[in-house]
Amino acid sequence: MTKDIEKLEEKAKKSQRQIDSIVKVAHRLFEKTGYEQVGMREISAAANTTPMQLYRLGLDKQDLLAEVILKVNAKQIEGIKPFKASKTGSASKFVEGYLLTLYEQDIALKSIRKEGAAFGWKWSEKYESLIIEQLMQIIKPISDALIYDGFDDIQARCFGIWSLYYVGYRNAVMNNADAQACLDSIKPSLKLLLRK
Missing domain, CATH: 1.10.10.60 (Homeodomain-like)
Structure with a gap:
């Protein structure tokens, strides 16, 4: 046996x-x-x-793309530093710095990120749920910063911030913008989401 x-x-x-x-x-x-x-x-x-x-x-081909994205995300998650209140000012300052770092990383992976964004709708539920789990890990430092600073509606704010993140990232894909330009393009809306 x-x-x-x-x-x-x-x-x-x-x-x-x-x-x-x-x-x-x-x-x-x-x-x-x-x-x-x-x-x-x-x-x-x-x-x-x-x-x-x-x-x-x-x-199959869709699974292979999902596996590629899972591996790319896993590598990104390994490098995430958790939120530490003593090292940052406000949640707003932390979130901006965190998003800037994510933009830098994702711009370096722009060609594969673009493929994942364009064809991710073809993934099975299994892969969709695995990628959502990874997304929650990527968002966690933002959530922690908001909780620490006493924000309400944490989940809604995090999803709003993440949606804005992708709006900014589109600037990199469509206009070859750098990380700072991506962040600058969403700052007005980000400030609204980070109001108490």
């Missing part, structure tokens, strides 16, 4: 290593060529496998 379990665990690890390798290939291709221009044949050829093997691993 133990040997059977060990074999199953090893098989699962091998499958996960294959998936990780294929996701890296898909990331590179989506970033370079674009989601719509890349097919499963190109992905499988670049990963030294077959389209059938990809499907056996439970992957």
